[in-house]
Amino acid sequence: MAEITPGRAYGFFTDTSVCIGCKACEVACKEWNQLPGHEPAFGDGFDNTGGLDAQNWRHVQFIDNVPDQTMGTGQGKAWLMMSDVCKHCKEASCMEVCPTGAIIRTEFDSVYIQPDVCNGCRNCIAACPYDVISQDEQKGVAQKCTLCYDRMQGNMEPACAKACPTDSIQFGPVDELRQAAQQRVTDLQEQGVTEARLYGDDSSIYGGLNAFFLLMDKPEAYNLPNEQNAVLPRRNNAGGYLATLGTAVLGVFGGLIALRRRREPAAEEGDQP
Amino acid sequence: MTLAQAQHFVAPPHWTWYILFYFFVAGISGGSYLIATLFRLRGDRADEPAARLGYYVAFVALLPAPILLTLDLGKPLRFWHMMWNTTPGEPGLNFKYWSPMSVGVWALLLFGVFATVSFLESLVRDGKLGRPGGRGLDGVFGRVFITVGAILGLFIAGYTGVLLAVSNQPVWSDTWALGGLFLASGLSGSAAMLVLLQRARPAARASEGTLVRSERLYAVLELALIVIFVVTLIPDGTLGIVFGFPWLLLWLVAFAGLVPGIAGLLTSGLTVRGEPAAAHRQSGSGGTAVAAAERTSVMTSVAMPVLVLLGVLALRAAIIFSIQ
Ligand code: SF4
Numbered sequence: 001m002a003e004i005t006p007g008r009a010y011g012f013f014t015d016t017s018v019c020i021g022c023k024a025c026e027v028a029c030k031e032w033n034q035l036p037g038h039e040p041a042f043g044d045g046f047d048n049t050g051g052l053d054a055q056n057w058r059h060v061q062f063i064d065n066v067p068d069q070t071m072g073t074g075q076g077k078a079w080l081m082m083s084d085v086c087k088h089c090k091e092a093s094c095m096e097v098c099p100t101g102a103i104i105r106t107e108f109d110s111v112y113i114q115p116d117v118c119n120g121c122r123n124c125i126a127a128c129p130y131d132v133i134s135q136d137e138q139k140g141v142a143q144k145c146t147l148c149y150d151r152m153q154g155n156m157e158p159a160c161a162k163a164c165p166t167d168s169i170q171f172g173p174v175d176e177l178r179q180a181a182q183q184r185v186t187d188l189q190e191q192g193v194t195e196a197r198l199y200g201d202d203s204s205i206y207g208g209l210n211a212f213f214l215l216m217d218k219p220e221a222y223n224l225p226n227e228q229n230a231v232l233p234r235r236n237n238a239g240g241y242l243a244t245l246g247t248a249v250l251g252v253f254g255g256l257i258a259l260r261r262r263r264e265p266a267a268e269e270g271d272q273p
Numbered sequence: 274m275t276l277a278q279a280q281h282f283v284a285p286p287h288w289t290w291y292i293l294f295y296f297f298v299a300g301i302s303g304g305s306y307l308i309a310t311l312f313r314l315r316g317d318r319a320d321e322p323a324a325r326l327g328y329y330v331a332f333v334a335l336l337p338a339p340i341l342l343t344l345d346l347g348k349p350l351r352f353w354h355m356m357w358n359t360t361p362g363e364p365g366l367n368f369k370y371w372s373p374m375s376v377g378v379w380a381l382l383l384f385g386v387f388a389t390v391s392f393l394e395s396l397v398r399d400g401k402l403g404r405p406g407g408r409g410l411d412g413v414f415g416r417v418f419i420t421v422g423a424i425l426g427l428f429i430a431g432y433t434g435v436l437l438a439v440s441n442q443p444v445w446s447d448t449w450a451l452g453g454l455f456l457a458s459g460l461s462g463s464a465a466m467l468v469l470l471q472r473a474r475p476a477a478r479a480s481e482g483t484l485v486r487s488e489r490l491y492a493v494l495e496l497a498l499i500v501i502f503v504v505t506l507i508p509d510g511t512l513g514i515v516f517g518f519p520w521l522l523l524w525l526v527a528f529a530g531l532v533p534g535i536a537g538l539l540t541s542g543l544t545v546r547g548e549p550a551a552a553h554r555q556s557g558s559g560g561t562a563v564a565a566a567e568r569t570s571v572m573t574s575v576a577m578p579v580l581v582l583l584g585v586l587a588l589r590a591a592i593i594f595s596i597q
């Protein structure tokens with residue numbers, strides 16, 4: 001791979017159409033980042049990871065759409081598998097609300113939580129629309145995918161991309177990945193896979209996701225908010241403060257009315273028992 | 274938006290008991306400061322004891338606030354990171370006007386200064402510090418000071434709702450009413466708290482009628498905001514989350530807390546039984562007021578305020594816990 005140069009935007013293109021659900025990415029991530037993980041939980045699916053959190057920075061989602069009756073070839077529709085990860089949003093909700101400045105944009109344009117600055121207030125968890133961050137119980141701080149910040153500084157691609165056997169996870173400069181993704185979706189469409197679509201490759205979702213996806217269904221099917229719902233927390237500042245201001249004005253008025261009332265002697269006489 | 278269109282895939286932040294009690298004390302502290310300031314600026318001489326009581330409550334209620342907030346952090350000893358950015362190479366103050374948590378830290382600090390000064394000043398006026406009958410911050414400066422303090426108090430009582438809204442959480446981020454709702458309930462809770470405490474401060478009883486009246490008005494304001502809250506959640510289809518079982522029980526307590534105020538308003542309007550006539554209040558301080566206050570029942574001055582305060586807590590609990 002070419003030199004990883006600071007100042008350039010890097011990210012992932014996760015092509016879910018070729019994911020086989022092997023979870024090599026999850027393992028490689030835990031291995032490199034020394035994440036102890038949780039006790040595996042066995043439900044009725046192939047997913048014993050649960051979701052992204054402080055211990056799981058890659059999570060392979062298994063979306064079971066297997067119909068009761070067989071009906072021809074599935075064309076990748078029956079089982080959807082997707083290796084989920086922090087999207088390293090251009091307009092990042094987590095970064096927007098963080099009061100300590102712990103969340104920064106690195107020289108590789110990734111979104112990074114500095115573990116020695118974070119104080120564990122968890123505001124970012126309330127903000128991230130993708131359920132990516134959680135608090136590490138031992139360390140007390142918020143944790144998520146770092147895009148292998150340390151590896152990138154050493155000119156190595158992130159562990160998950162390195163491990164992925166099908167190249168479902170591709171790492172590289174975002175502009176190059178976008179071109180490759182465009183090509184891939186065009187090819188799929190031409191082959192008749194009309195449900196293939198890109199998510200987050202343009203600025204319609206949070207200004208563009210540095211880690212974007214090729215999906216085989218609607219974004220909602222993968223727990224990804226669609227375009228109308230990809231909104232930033234700060235949208236609620238103006239309305240919230242205005243309602244507070246209106247209430248404050250009414251509250252002061254209420255207090256004044258309560259004070260004024262007894263100055264009217266006529267009414268007061270009536271009060272006497 | 275059409276029905277049930279809001280999509281929420283977020284994780285809950287696990288803000289629980291510490292935050293609930295912080296929201297409660299913030300509402301009581303800020304609200305009491307406002308009521309005290311209204312008494313001092315717009316009341317008469319007989320309202321001064323109640324004003325001081327309000328400043329005492331504002332200070333004492335605020336004391337646990339920083340402790341609660343600090344204990345809630347995953348790294349409590351780094352609470353100061355909220356104010357000072359420790360990112361290597363970029364030291365400086367942290368202030369993000371678009372992040373209510375960041376604004377709130379500074380507002381809390383500032384309001385703390387005002388609440389402390391007004392508390393000390395009330396002690397001086399009460400003769401508890403230095404010579405008896407000491408003078409406080411009089412004149413224009415004093416008035417401006419408590420006015421600014423009251424504005425900060427209003428902010429502290431209300432911004433907590435905005436903090437919840439500035440997120441991507443279901444319910445919280447689907448409405449713009451939370452800041453106003455928390456403020457209104459903080460005000461009614463403060464009026465109730467003062468009604469309760471003035472039993473222990475006979476001189477302040479002259480203002481009981483005003484406090485009861487305020488509480489009624491604030492209860493109506495709160496009810497109006499609950500209605501707005503509900504209406505704003507309908508399009509996003511998240512109403513079922515916050516009003517589902519068991520949260521409905523908390524809402525019942527919250528509504529019960531509105532009953533004294535609203536029933537009082539419906540039955541007797543703005544008149545309060547047993548309140549001394551204006552002329553009597555003006556002429557003498559202590560005696561008349563105390564005699565009059567004894568006529569208001571234990572029901573009005575203990576049971577009802579306690580119910581209101583429980584309602585304030587239950588409202589916040591329902592909103593905080595139901596989504597997590
Ligand atoms: S996906 Fe979530 S954690 Fe990652 S950058 Fe976006 S908002 Fe932040």
Ligand code: SF4
Nearest residue numbers: 098118119121122124
């Ligand atoms: S938990 Fe840490 S990273 Fe998240 S908002 Fe708070 S200080 Fe910032």
